[in-house]
Amino acid sequence: MADVKFEEALQRLEEIVRKMESGDMALDESLKAFEEGMELSRLCMKKLDEAERTVERLLKEGDDIVTAPFVTEKDYE
Amino acid sequence: MPDLHGAPGRRDGMQILRVSELTANIKALVETGFGIIWVEGEVSNLRCPASGHLYFTLKDESSQIRAVMFRQNAAAAGFRIEDGHVLVCRGHLTVYTPRGDCQLIVEAVEPRGIGALQIAFEQLKSRLAAEGLFDEDHKRPLPLMPSKVGVITSSTGAAVRDILTVMKRRFPACSVLVAPVRVQGNEAAAEICEALSLLNTRDDIDVIIIARGGGSLEDLQPFNDESLARAVHGSKIPVVSAVGHEIDFTITDFVADLRAPTPSAAAELVVPDRRELADFVKTTLSRIAFLHRSCCRELHRRVATSRERLGDPRGKINDLRIYLDDRTYRLSTGVRRVIDNGRVKTVSSAGSCRRLSPLNAVREYRKTVDYLRSKVILHGGYLRGRVRARVERATAVLETMSSASVLARGYSITRRLPDEALITGAEELEAGNDVSVELGRGAFHAKVIQIIQGVSHGGRKI
Numbered sequence: 001m002a003d004v005k006f007e008e009a010l011q012r013l014e015e016i017v018r019k020m021e022s023g024d025m026a027l028d029e030s031l032k033a034f035e036e037g038m039e040l041s042r043l044c045m046k047k048l049d050e051a052e053r054t055v056e057r058l059l060k061e062g063d064d065i066v067t068a069p070f071v072t073e074k075d076y077e
Numbered sequence: 078m079p080d081l082h083g084a085p086g087r088r089d090g091m092q093i094l095r096v097s098e099l100t101a102n103i104k105a106l107v108e109t110g111f112g113i114i115w116v117e118g119e120v121s122n123l124r125c126p127a128s129g130h131l132y133f134t135l136k137d138e139s140s141q142i143r144a145v146m147f148r149q150n151a152a153a154a155g156f157r158i159e160d161g162h163v164l165v166c167r168g169h170l171t172v173y174t175p176r177g178d179c180q181l182i183v184e185a186v187e188p189r190g191i192g193a194l195q196i197a198f199e200q201l202k203s204r205l206a207a208e209g210l211f212d213e214d215h216k217r218p219l220p221l222m223p224s225k226v227g228v229i230t231s232s233t234g235a236a237v238r239d240i241l242t243v244m245k246r247r248f249p250a251c252s253v254l255v256a257p258v259r260v261q262g263n264e265a266a267a268e269i270c271e272a273l274s275l276l277n278t279r280d281d282i283d284v285i286i287i288a289r290g291g292g293s294l295e296d297l298q299p300f301n302d303e304s305l306a307r308a309v310h311g312s313k314i315p316v317v318s319a320v321g322h323e324i325d326f327t328i329t330d331f332v333a334d335l336r337a338p339t340p341s342a343a344a345e346l347v348v349p350d351r352r353e354l355a356d357f358v359k360t361t362l363s364r365i366a367f368l369h370r371s372c373c374r375e376l377h378r379r380v381a382t383s384r385e386r387l388g389d390p391r392g393k394i395n396d397l398r399i400y401l402d403d404r405t406y407r408l409s410t411g412v413r414r415v416i417d418n419g420r421v422k423t424v425s426s427a428g429s430c431r432r433l434s435p436l437n438a439v440r441e442y443r444k445t446v447d448y449l450r451s452k453v454i455l456h457g458g459y460l461r462g463r464v465r466a467r468v469e470r471a472t473a474v475l476e477t478m479s480s481a482s483v484l485a486r487g488y489s490i491t492r493r494l495p496d497e498a499l500i501t502g503a504e505e506l507e508a509g510n511d512v513s514v515e516l517g518r519g520a521f522h523a524k525v526i527q528i529i530q531g532v533s534h535g536g537r538k539i
Contacts, residue, residue, distance in 0.1 A: 007221045010221070010357075013362070016365055017364050017368070020365060020368040020372070021368060024372065024375065025372055027372065034369040037361075037362055037365035038362065041361070045355065047222075048351050048355050052250065053245075053253070054253075055241060056252075056254050057255040057256070058255070065275060067254065070232070
């Protein structure tokens, strides 16, 4: 479950809602769906809360290309 | 009429020219007379033979002149000349002696009305469109939540700053990789192409933004570059173009997977809004919770109704209890009857046995007696064991209860001595018998003096 991509988790969540709305589910099915919904939403929130981002720029050093942190003010051509 | 050939070569004091001489003179006169000229006219009858030189006529409402534009000059025009173009031409006049035509040798042209760049833009646009580079079905959808965005722009311009700020606000977790390029001048297009291919070699970029702030048509020229257009079309990573002001459209905009009016708008299109997504997830979850609860309630209700129809199981159990007691009671009376029958049978068979044939008759009868007894015992043993305890306990309880209260009300229990038989009727005693009498409190021994038969209570309430 952990490596599920965000989009897939979201789609699965919507699918669960559609399924539950469509017909009368057996109790254990509904419970399983509910639990899966909980798990998926927890996963989505975790992905949303990841705060760290990197901002880098491509840099030509000799003939190979490397990345370096990108700072708008200092970096002048 | 003077002889045409008269004095050799002269008439009216003038040399007689040969046609070629005349045209040569005209040519010389024209070429020196005009020098470099600018002339405006509409192109028609355009011909372009294999040599690549352009032959056309420049005309206006009332007259026309033949024109020639050599290949290298035509190439430098910056756009392809076509019939109907109104051009301002710079060139010089000459005469094509074989036909004596006066011709304009065009060296440079400027389109009248919309400029060369615009025409070139339109031409490239229609050509690429025809080739299918702008087809909608080729355009890829953007990923809902990219983890890293490539941004091809000038590292010093406002565009990159706008993009970074918007992305940080909307979705702080998304990383950015900037590919700094020139966004103006001739090398710009090539640099952007190189940046595009560089980003395409990486596997961590989910979407690419090509951005540039506003500028004149000339400033935006690099983004009308055909090779850039093909590079964008060929990129395996979706490309969002954000070039120039909202109203400016470049070829890159048409070929990109998505066109954003401004760099900030591009950032908004590329990353989702974290809060929006979070809210969406929360509402979906509460929806699921609600559906689950209502499912449980529904099932609960169905269980309740079915239980009502079923009736209360406890009621059933009570019925069974009563049934059991009834059965036990009838069983115990049945047992007592069996015992009595058994006893009567034994007594009568003992008697007949004695009368008929003492020995084998006795044995015979003893057998039946034994059988009966075993049956009785069997019954008794089996049932009595289980039932007697209960019955005795119940009767003992009853006795203690009733006798205690009865004694207290003045009754007494008489027992004959020494066998302690309980006396219920006077006929069971004879005068002279010793008896013990138990009262509510204490007891005493007495000797019977006289037996009186048939005394009734006379209805006195004790």
